[in-house]
Amino acid sequence: MKSLTDKIVVITGGSSGIGRLMALDFAERGAKTVVWDRNDAGLREMEETGRSRGLFIKAMNCDISDREAVYRAAEKLEAEVGPADILINNAGVVSGSPLLETPDEKIASTFSVNTLALFWTAKAFLPGMLARNSGCLVTIASAAGIIGITGLVDYSASKFGAFGYHEALTMELRRNGSAVKTTLVCPFYINTGMFEGVRSRIPLLLPILKSETAARRIVKAILKNKRMIVLPPIIRSVFLLRLLPPFIFDAAVSFFGINHAMDHFTGRVTEAK
Numbered sequence: 001m002k003s004l005t006d007k008i009v010v011i012t013g014g015s016s017g018i019g020r021l022m023a024l025d026f027a028e029r030g031a032k033t034v035v036w037d038r039n040d041a042g043l044r045e046m047e048e049t050g051r052s053r054g055l056f057i058k059a060m061n062c063d064i065s066d067r068e069a070v071y072r073a074a075e076k077l078e079a080e081v082g083p084a085d086i087l088i089n090n091a092g093v094v095s096g097s098p099l100l101e102t103p104d105e106k107i108a109s110t111f112s113v114n115t116l117a118l119f120w121t122a123k124a125f126l127p128g129m130l131a132r133n134s135g136c137l138v139t140i141a142s143a144a145g146i147i148g149i150t151g152l153v154d155y156s157a158s159k160f161g162a163f164g165y166h167e168a169l170t171m172e173l174r175r176n177g178s179a180v181k182t183t184l185v186c187p188f189y190i191n192t193g194m195f196e197g198v199r200s201r202i203p204l205l206l207p208i209l210k211s212e213t214a215a216r217r218i219v220k221a222i223l224k225n226k227r228m229i230v231l232p233p234i235i236r237s238v239f240l241l242r243l244l245p246p247f248i249f250d251a252a253v254s255f256f257g258i259n260h261a262m263d264h265f266t267g268r269v270t271e272a273k
């Protein structure tokens with residue numbers, strides 16, 4: 001189990017959803033927690049919550065799709081707080097419409113935030129981790145990065161990209177004998193509001209996850225240096241299903257109602273921050 005004493009944890013998209021909950025959990029465990037987000041109201045709320053609970057939470061506005069902004073924010077963070085020990089790439093966006101109804105700008109933004117930003121944050125923080133031969137990179141991907149989902153073509157593709165980025169970078173680190181750890185996170189739907197309206201056909205087998213449960217399990221996995229966490233674990237069966245003929249794969253996807261989960265998607269309609 002990693003010790004968090006004096007450790008600096010950076011969480012992108014940390015003023016909302018599971019990012020917010022993970023940030024509070026890390027801060028309560030004694031870490032110096034730095035939250036990056038583009039949402040000023042959410043950032044202010046995080047700092048106020050930190051102050052009122054006596055926790056170290058520093059909030060910084062950083063649009064992670066802006067490469068130069070990421071590099072500038074990383075330098076500021078190192079100067080004002082210190083070098084990052086754990087980087088959690090959590091910020092994400094979803095369009096939630098069929099491919100031909102999705103504006104080009106939304107597709108580009110999905111890849112900027114969900115995939116490309118992972119490269120910019122790694123380039124900003126990994127050199128320091130390698131120099132110290134310690135640290136941990138966490139990628140919040142998705143179950144949609146393991147299986148393509150109807151209504152999520154750009155999102156799924158961006159999360160498959162996140163999966164590929166994470167696995168290849170992990171291989172590079174292992175090949176080079178680095179002690180820098182990595183944790184890949186692939187959750188099914190979580191009730192944060194980001195996927196408001198989605199339904200699970202068989203909630204007993206494939207439940208919509210509670211944000212508190214998901215955040216707690218992810219933090220534990222990071223602290224235990226788990227290479228990968230899939231929530232709920234039954235989603236791992238996708239890796240086995242891929243070994244079978246495609247018609248069996250398609251039948252399983254139909255059985256679980258994966259192709260219809262997005263039928264009632266609205267996304268976050270209220271400011272449920």
Ligand SMILES: NC(=O)c1ccc[n+]([C@@H]2O[C@H](COP(=O)([O-])OP(=O)(O)OC[C@H]3O[C@@H](n4cnc5c(N)ncnc54)[C@H](OP(=O)(O)O)[C@@H]3O)[C@@H](O)[C@H]2O)c1
Pocket residue numbers: 012013014015016017018019036037038039042062063064065089090091092093113140141142143186187188189190191192193194195
């Ligand atoms: N919720 C789910 O069902 C689910 C399932 C699997 C995986 N995930 C993944 O888990 C992660 C967290 O999801 P969540 O449900 O907690 O989402 P959330 O509540 O919407 O939180 C995401 C946060 O990221 C911020 N963000 C978006 N783009 C950003 C940018 N360019 N720069 C800085 N911050 C940015 C958002 O700000 P704005 O509010 O301004 O957009 C928001 O505060 C995401 O990567 C998501 O893809 C979620």
